[in-house]
Amino acid sequence: MLKPHPVDADAALFRSTCRRFAEAEIAPHAVAWEEAESFPRSLYGQAAALGILGAGFPEHVGGAGEDVLLPLMAIEGLLHGGSTGVVMGLNSHGIALPHILKLGTPEQQARFVPPVLRGERIAALAITEPGTGSDVAGIRTRARRDGDHYVLDGAKLFITSGVRADQVTVLARTSDDPHRGLTFFVVERDMPGFQVSRALHKTGWRASDTAELAFDGVRVPTSHRIGAEGSGFFALMQGFQGERLALAFTGHATAEIALNDALAWARERHAFGRPVAKFQVTRHKLADMATRVRAARALSYEVALAARAGQVDVAAVSMAKNFAAEVAVSVCHDAVQILGGMGYMRETRVERLSRDARLLPIGGGTTEVMNEIIARTQFGL
Numbered sequence: 001m002l003k004p005h006p007v008d009a010d011a012a013l014f015r016s017t018c019r020r021f022a023e024a025e026i027a028p029h030a031v032a033w034e035e036a037e038s039f040p041r042s043l044y045g046q047a048a049a050l051g052i053l054g055a056g057f058p059e060h061v062g063g064a065g066e067d068v069l070l071p072l073m074a075i076e077g078l079l080h081g082g083s084t085g086v087v088m089g090l091n092s093h094g095i096a097l098p099h100i101l102k103l104g105t106p107e108q109q110a111r112f113v114p115p116v117l118r119g120e121r122i123a124a125l126a127i128t129e130p131g132t133g134s135d136v137a138g139i140r141t142r143a144r145r146d147g148d149h150y151v152l153d154g155a156k157l158f159i160t161s162g163v164r165a166d167q168v169t170v171l172a173r174t175s176d177d178p179h180r181g182l183t184f185f186v187v188e189r190d191m192p193g194f195q196v197s198r199a200l201h202k203t204g205w206r207a208s209d210t211a212e213l214a215f216d217g218v219r220v221p222t223s224h225r226i227g228a229e230g231s232g233f234f235a236l237m238q239g240f241q242g243e244r245l246a247l248a249f250t251g252h253a254t255a256e257i258a259l260n261d262a263l264a265w266a267r268e269r270h271a272f273g274r275p276v277a278k279f280q281v282t283r284h285k286l287a288d289m290a291t292r293v294r295a296a297r298a299l300s301y302e303v304a305l306a307a308r309a310g311q312v313d314v315a316a317v318s319m320a321k322n323f324a325a326e327v328a329v330s331v332c333h334d335a336v337q338i339l340g341g342m343g344y345m346r347e348t349r350v351e352r353l354s355r356d357a358r359l360l361p362i363g364g365g366t367t368e369v370m371n372e373i374i375a376r377t378q379f380g381l
């Protein structure tokens, strides 16, 4: 069994609290929730009560303190529930709230953040559109000023928790300047003209809901504009660093769990009179999987611990995200192979994780886009 990466006592305690919660409250239901493409809303309240939703958020809005490592420990622990969809659904506030905390007034922070950290409201972030994903400067959702309101028109696609979110942090265009023309707004579920046009059906992350959203003349009060007009793009680029680090941890943790499941299976399963683990080809595969997991984990932790100390290395964040995503996909692929037919059955965690892993090189910035960032920031190319 590959042991978890060593961390300080507080972080280790929080990680095991999250793991115990996931094993008790998520794992027994993972198959059913994946089939239902949803999980009970009450899980947000349960996670909030353990401080999971507030991990990494400042205390003045009801968080547990601004330690970069704690939400990452939550991801490592929660993935033991065997459903990346539940983890991503529970954590959609992790990408939706930072922009409000960075750019919002104290009144906006007090209004939009604490109820989410208490598990009473669900928050989502809406950047991607039907016509543009990687190219954020291509956003076409418009916000036109009209007195003390803005009028929003447009559409957003692939929005995690979008089907049942109570509030959505939306990036919209307030002027034609590709980068300086983008501004954040908080759109609330009951605002006329805002609707969920489609619930989307996915390969993996199935227990999280994913939406296409429509904005048809939605009147949003100016009190819901987050930051000055034009401040959205640069805040988003900073916010991406946290999201990508979270996806790096999702990647190495997914691979670590798949490796441990494959190892346990290979010890128990017999073929030709011996445990499958005793075939050299299996032993070597497991050794190689463990090497890849430890390398990905080491890079993820290096970047996380630097960020915890206040040093965010943009190139290294993208490297960690890319490498962990690739390791998650390849280790899950090998784990399915070791489990044989059982690795293809919905009832096994390895099967679910292998589908979940495929999103990691796409979501939060694709591998190709990460490589563009690495080449530019590392080498000036």
Ligand SMILES: Cc1cc2nc3c(=O)[nH]c(=O)nc-3n(C[C@H](O)[C@H](O)[C@H](O)COP(=O)(O)OP(=O)(O)OC[C@H]3O[C@@H](n4cnc5c(N)ncnc54)[C@H](O)[C@@H]3O)c2cc1C
Binding pocket: 124, 125, 126, 127, 128, 132, 133, 134, 135, 157, 158, 159, 160, 161, 202, 205, 210, 359, 362, 363, 364, 365, 366, 367, 368, 369, 372
């Ligand atoms: C399950 C799921 C959940 C998601 N959750 C959210 C969410 O909560 N909120 C949100 O806003 N978005 C969300 N997304 C969207 C996600 O961030 C985008 O899918 C992702 O950024 C890629 O954008 P795209 O799908 O439009 O692909 P595109 O940008 O159209 O890219 C298509 C292909 O072109 C390549 N490409 C693009 N630009 C370049 C370039 N410059 N150089 C080389 N290759 C390039 C890409 O790498 C990719 O291979 C989610 C997506 C999924 C699938």
